Structure formats: C-alpha cells, structure tokens
Amino acid sequence: MSALSIYKDYSLLGHNTFGMDVMADYFVEYNSIEDLESVRQMRLEGALPDKYLFVGEGSNLLFTQDFRGVVLHSAIKTFEVLSEDNFSVRVRVGSGWNWDSFVSECVDRGWWGLENLSYIPGQVGSCAVQNIGAYGVEAKDLIELVEVFDFEQGIYLQLSKDECKYGYRDSIFKSEAFRKYAVTAVVFALRKLPSPNFSYKQLAEAFQGETDPKLSRIRDAVINIRKGKLPEPSEIGSAGSFFKNPVVPIGKFEELQKKYPSIPYYRVEGNGSCMKLSAGWLIEQCGWKGRSVGRAGVYHKQALVIVNLGGAIPSEVLSLVEKVISSVVDKFGIELSPEVIIL
Ligand code: EPU
Numbered sequence: 001m002s003a004l005s006i007y008k009d010y011s012l013l014g015h016n017t018f019g020m021d022v023m024a025d026y027f028v029e030y031n032s033i034e035d036l037e038s039v040r041q042m043r044l045e046g047a048l049p050d051k052y053l054f055v056g057e058g059s060n061l062l063f064t065q066d067f068r069g070v071v072l073h074s075a076i077k078t079f080e081v082l083s084e085d086n087f088s089v090r091v092r093v094g095s096g097w098n099w100d101s102f103v104s105e106c107v108d109r110g111w112w113g114l115e116n117l118s119y120i121p122g123q124v125g126s127c128a129v130q131n132i133g134a135y136g137v138e139a140k141d142l143i144e145l146v147e148v149f150d151f152e153q154g155i156y157l158q159l160s161k162d163e164c165k166y167g168y169r170d171s172i173f174k175s176e177a178f179r180k181y182a183v184t185a186v187v188f189a190l191r192k193l194p195s196p197n198f199s200y201k202q203l204a205e206a207f208q209g210e211t212d213p214k215l216s217r218i219r220d221a222v223i224n225i226r227k228g229k230l231p232e233p234s235e236i237g238s239a240g241s242f243f244k245n246p247v248v249p250i251g252k253f254e255e256l257q258k259k260y261p262s263i264p265y266y267r268v269e270g271n272g273s274c275m276k277l278s279a280g281w282l283i284e285q286c287g288w289k290g291r292s293v294g295r296a297g298v299y300h301k302q303a304l305v306i307v308n309l310g311g312a313i314p315s316e317v318l319s320l321v322e323k324v325i326s327s328v329v330d331k332f333g334i335e336l337s338p339e340v341i342i343l
Contacts, residue, residue, distance in 0.1 A: 004038060005029040012071065016058030017121055019237030019308045025049055026070040029276075031077075033156055033184055036149045039072065052151065053343070054182050056126030059099070059238050062342045064314035072151075074125050076184055079105070081199025089190050090144060095183045099132070107219045111190040113142045115215055116197055116224040120311035121233050121240065129173040131166045135222060136199035140166035144189045150183040156184070165275070168276075169244055169339050193246075229302045237308030238299065242321065242333075243279040243336040245304075250275055256332065260285070279328075279336050280304035286327040293320035318342075 013019065026048055029035050042048045046243045051069030055061065076094035083090045089111055093102055099122045103114045113267075116135040120127075127139045127145045146159045165172045172178045184300035197217055198204040206215045231238050246269055248256075253275040255261055264278040283289070283303040289299035294310060294316035299305035306320060327335050 003031040004035045005286060006029045010071070012063060012067065013075065014059070014061055015055060015071070016061050016239075017059075017131075017237060017313070018239050020061055020314055020317075020338050022314075023061040023069040024067050024069070024071040027073065028070055029075045030182075031072045031075050033149050036072075036182055036184070037154060038212065039070075040151055042155055043070070049192040052126075054179070055097075056123035056129075059120060059121035059233065060126065060130055060340055062239060062314070062317060062338075062340050064318060064342060067343065072182065074123065074182065074184070076127075082187065084192075087190060088190055090187060091190065092185050093186045094122050094125060094185050095128075097124040098122075099124055099127050103219070105144075106188075106190060107215050110192060110214060110215060110335050113188070113190040114194045116200070116203070116222055119226045124186055126185065128164070128183050128186045129171055131169055133169065135203050135225070136197045138166070138168075140164070140171075142188045142190060143205045144187045146173075146183055146283065147185040147187070149184050150180055151182055152180045157181075168247075175342070212322045230305060230320075231299055231301075231307055237312070238339045241279070241304045241339050242306040243283075243304060243324075244339045245276050245279050246282075246334050246336060247274045247276050249270075249273065249332060252333075253277070277334070278304075282332055282336070283324055283327050285329050286324070288324055288327065293323060297319040298324065 007027045010024045011150060012024050013021050028039055030039060049069045051071060053067060053069065054072050075097040075201035076096040078094045082092050086261045100119050102124050103118050108112050116137040119133060120132050120134060129331055130142060132139050140161060143161050145161060146164055148157050148159060150157060196213055198207060202225050203221060250273055253265060264281050266276040268274045268276050283298065288298040289303040291298055295309045295312035296316040297307050297309045299307045306317060326335055328336050
C-alpha cells in the first residue's frame with residue numbers, strides 16, 4: 001500500500017509561511033524513497049508535469065505566481081540513533097520532521113548542539129538546504145551527512161558535510177544544478193556533555209553568572225528572544241529574514257564606520273578582508289521599519305523581516321522589496337540580496 005498523496009490544482013496557501021495565495025498544478029506528499037521513485041516514473045511517463053520543486057514548510061520561499069508543475073513535499077518521519085557513547089550521539093532523522101519538534105526531542109533527551117536553533121520554522125530537510133543559523137550556531141556545525149534522492153537519475157546518495165559546500169545560508173542544494181536532489185534524511189552529530197554557546201550577546205546576558213545552565217532553559221531563552229523580535233508564523237505571514245546580512249570589503253566597512261560609528265558589524269569566519277554588516281540596521285536607518293507598501297510591510301520589531309499585513313499579493317511584496325533595496329543602495333552603496341528564494 002503506497003502512502004503517496006497526489007493532489008491536482010492545489011492551493012499553496014497553507015504551504016508557504018508568507019501566505020501567498022497561489023496554486024500548483026500538482027502537489028505530492030511522499031513518505032519514502034520508494035514513493036519518490038514512483039513519482040519520478042510517473043513524470044517520465046508524462047503522468048505528471050516536467051517541472052518540479054521540492055518544498056519543506058515553505059518558510060523561506062516567496063511565490064510570486066502559480067507554480068506550473070509539481071510541488072513535492074517530504075513527510076518522511078524516521079528517527080534512528082546510529083551510535084552513541086557517554087559523550088556523543090549520532091542521530092539520523094527523516095527530512096519531513098518539523099524542525100522545532102526535532103530540536104525539542106533532542107533537548108528532551110539531553111542532547112546538546114541544536115538548542116540555539118530552537119523555534120526556527122521549517123523542516124529538517126530544509127535546514128540542510130538552507131544551513132539555517134541563529135545565535136552563533138549554524139546547522140552545518142552539527143550536520144554529519146545529508147541523504148538525498150537524485151530525482152533526475154533515480155539514485156540515492158549520501159553527501160558528506162564537505163560535499164554539501166555549506167556557506168552562510170547556502171549549500172549546493174540551493175544552486176540550480178542540484179535542485180534535483182530531494183533531501184530524504186540528515187545525520188546529526190550531537191553532544192551529551194553540556195556545551196552552551198553564548199556568543200550571542202542577548203543570550204549571554206540571560207545566563208550571566210550561571211555556571212551550569214540547564215539545556216531546556218537555554219531552549220526557552222532562545223524561544224523568548226525570537227518571540228520578542230520575530231513575527232509568530234501562525235499570526236503574521238513572513239519568511240523570516242528576507243535579506244542576507246551583506247558581506248563587504250574591509251575598506252568599505254571602514255568608510256561606513258567613520259560616517260556611522262554605531263554601525264553593527266561581525267567578523268567573517270576565515271576571511272579577514274571582509275566584514276559582515278547587519279541588513280536590519282541598514283534598512284532601519286533608511287526609515288523603513290514599520291512602513292508598508294499596500295499590504296506588505298517591514299516588520300516593526302525587526303527591519304530585516306518583510307511581513308504580509310493581511311492578504312498581500314506578490315506584486316506588493318516585490319514592490320516593497322525593490323524600494324527597500326534601492327533605498328539601501330542610495331544611502332549606503334550596498335546592494336542587499338534576498339535570503340528568501342523568489343519563485
Ligand atoms: N538591527 C537594527 N534594526 C533592526 C534589526 C536589527 O538596528 O530592525 C541591529 C540589531 O540591533 C543588532 C543587529 O542589527 O545590532 C543584528 O540584529 P539581530 O541580532 O536581530 O540579527 P540579524 O542579523 O538581523 C540574523 C539572522 C536571523 C537570526 C539572528 C540571530 C540572517 C539573515 N538573519 O538576523 O535569522 O535569528 O541573526 O542570530 O542572517 C533568518 O535567517 O530567517 C533569521 C531570522
């Protein structure tokens with residue numbers, strides 16, 4: 001009995017956190033590699049359209065039009081401890097797990113590593129595509145390998161972390177040539193001994209003076225910080241940070257710092273000739289925080305987030321995005337690039 005679900009002329013409203021009311025010609029939910037192979041065969045036989053797209057919970061996508069093809073969604077919910085000792089554990093988890101449910105499960109079991117990534121919307125599979133990050137931790141720090149199904153060739157592959165070519169909110173899976181890979185599972189290497197990462201100022205402040213903070217309290221603190229700054233996906237449509245924080249040459253940074261001494265900046269891992277700036281700060285300085293174009297707005301608590309104020313249509317979001325980009329170019333000479341995938 002196959003658990004494959006195939007829907008025709010399907011509304012994607014419930015499958016993108018931005019809340020864009022667009023349609024897909026087909027929507028397919030798969031539970032296994034065998035399901036994916038069946039869908040691949042159907043496509044080869046012409047029973048499904050040629051064009052396809054793998055989506056998680058649609059928390060990093062902006063649909064600007066109907067999708068004329070098949071949208072594929074993972075419902076693979078396996079969970080397997082591959083090995084463990086007193087210090088570490090290797091866990092293999094299906095790509096269809098909700099990300100935060102997985103983080104919560106790890107925290108409940110006393111496994112350290114993912115707690116700073118609590119409450120990020122999305123699925124386990126998308127975390128490996130997007131290299132999600134927050135509060136000094138990135139998914140790649142804990143990922144050991146990623147299992148994928150090549151939807152063109154019909155083969156199953158395991159990619160090591162190095163082969164995934166992780167960068168800031170980036171991996172090979174985001175490049176056009178590798179969008180044919182459906183992530184089916186991810187192997188994480190986690191720790192059993194306490195190893196808090198308090199490199200983010202607000203988190204360090206919350207635990208100042210504590211020598212042995214409990215893992216579950218760190219998760220709670222992270223959730224509180226997020227709730228204070230970022231919109232609740234169930235209440236306000238958004239795709240989290242809309243832009244990447246820009247990385248600029250050191251000379252450009254020094255020039256800006258002279259003019260704006262309070263400009264926030266971050267060193268770039270392994271690259272002393274560049275500096276990462278805060279897109280939210282740049283946008284706020286241009287006066288955009290809390291402003292809107294039609295029903296699309298710049299979130300009033302965090303200018304890096306574009307929100308759907310209710311019933312926004314794609315053209316309103318795009319028009320706001322263009323205006324924000326050009327303001328930042330005019331004021332700072334920096335071109336922001338979207339973190340969100342625009343389709
Ligand atoms: N800032 C402003 N105004 C704003 C927003 C930010 O002045 O409207 C300043 C803050 O005061 C701070 C700096 O910019 O000095 C950085 O702000 P914040 O700590 O809120 O983080 P961010 O750089 O805006 C990034 C990630 C977030 C992640 C946080 C915390 C990106 C694109 N975004 O945001 O990730 O949660 O750091 O680590 O890297 C996401 O990717 O969707 C996301 C939410």
